Amino acid sequence: MMDILDLFLMEKVNLTSGFVLLGFSDLHYNHAAFFFTILVIYTLTWTSNILLISSIQLSPQLHTPMYFFLGNLSVVDICFSTVTVPKLLSTILHGRTLISIHGCFLQFFFFILLGSTESLLLSVMAFDRYLAICYPLRYTLIMHGKLLLILNGSCWVAGSLRSLLHTYNVSQLTYCEDRLIPHFFCDVTPLIGLSCSSTALEELIIYTEGSISITIPFLLVLISYVLIVRAILNMNNTSSRSKAFSSCSSHLIVICLFYGTIGFIYFRPSSDYSSQYDRIVSLAYTIITPMLNAFIYGLRNQDVKWALKKLIMQCFSNK
Template identity: 75%
Template sequence: MKMVNLTSGFVLLGFSDLHYNHAALFSTILVIYTLTWIANLLLLTSIKISPQLHTPMYFFLGNLSVVDISFSTVTVPKLLSSILHGRTSISFLGCFLQMFFFVFLGTTEIFLLSVMAFDRYLAICIPLSYVLLMNNRVKDILVITSWVAAALHSLLHTYILSHLTYCEDKLIPHFFCDVTPLVKLSCSSTALAELLIFTEGSTVVFIPFLFILISYVLIGWAIMKMKTSSNRSKAFSSCSSHLMVICLFYGTDISIYFRPTSDYSSKYDRIVSMAYTIIIPMLNPFIYSLRNQNVKQTLKKVIVPRFSQSKTKGPSSQVPR
């Protein structure tokens, strides 16, 4: 039986089996990908240049922007290539490198969202001790732990799946090398891989989710006990953007990865995967920016003066009469 090796690799089906307008889809995804880079870079710039934003919350948000840019970059270029050229080949090594970074960055986002929930809990429920508890050392440890733990988690899954046997049918019905399509493609026993997905994988996703849930129950209780409506509104406003991002990310993540493999649908997975690999990384900076006065004020200071300078430079470049 012919096996896939380091040189033969796989073929990504992309959307070549579906009827769609290639030019419209390519243009839409390219615009979204460009906006993802611009929006996240603007958010990172505003955090960097504004002393008001040099706080733990924005430090975590900056890390989230780095994850969003990287997360979309892992999948979108290959997707654009498949839209232009149809089925796209990818080497065995390239496939598992893509899967490693995809799982790594997705898991990092999960951990960062839970760290941000913990930050909001301290700020709202224990405000007098916040500066002491969430100092520079603590925030650095939380972020480094998130990145390292996510890398180890991804390395484990990548190692297990890369040691499965893949036979002649090397066509992956997806636009990137994801865990479930690779498990379905294997012609060897996948019991260990599936057990790993539903035990260790579930633990990595649901324990942070439970932590976030408990944090927000306590936050909600603390907000209800606030005496003035202005304090309640301010506290809720500081959490609302984070809650929106959590709902978007976990909603799509759970709908794909935590259902029986017998219910697997490649068409459904490809469509939903576009939401969390392409759309959500673009939406995150807009959600945080549009609902945050400090970020909006900083962006105005960055963008408006530059725009004004470009307008004033126009007439001066003309030849005087």
């Protein structure tokens, strides 16, 4: 049966010049349980992030720079999971799924765009925490509305430019007749692996620029928190220290989740490459992390929890 399906898919690929996403079809697992788990996580991602965005929008006390960036992070997380989850669910149901070449590059474009934007947003949020803790008296003057829009817009513009560069380079490659992608979405490593043409220049551009684009925001985060920790340690009041650390803890957890999984995938020797492990780890930062971000900020932040309770009470009172 699988041989017949493979022949049918390959014929369709030849006709449409598309690709076949293998997903997890080469692994033995409970399809129904896996499908249900991913669907629940995806539903929770939408629900938790929509609740967080609604709470920020409807609660005047949350109309601050930190929550402005947090709301944008929730938008990115919703879109980021939506780029990959629908095709993943399709591969779980059917074993493997066709994707057109334009659909593949479009998915690749939005994957890079949203991943890059999230990385930059996290660094901007670290900068925001640095100003709030190190310059509390000048914080509201520095982080005014116009600067918030500039910083947020810059994240999206930089992410778009980076995504255009990578998508153009990958789309210029010549692909062989074997269009089987050993992944559940169109990522850079499996796409380059399918190319029949020389990929030396493209790999140099992608990995050099990619390393710089990930390393610079991470260094900005690291520098911001070194300065934050130094400022906190110089505080004489114990309660002020505790409050300052508490305001940064959620962001630090999100940072560790994001860069930990990204580092495992893209910053390791090519000799250690394994499509099986990469697919499993990719589930963490494309599906699980977007869900956890909202829960981490919601459950660890008293202001957000209070706003959520108020929002839920308003919803029930209107019925």
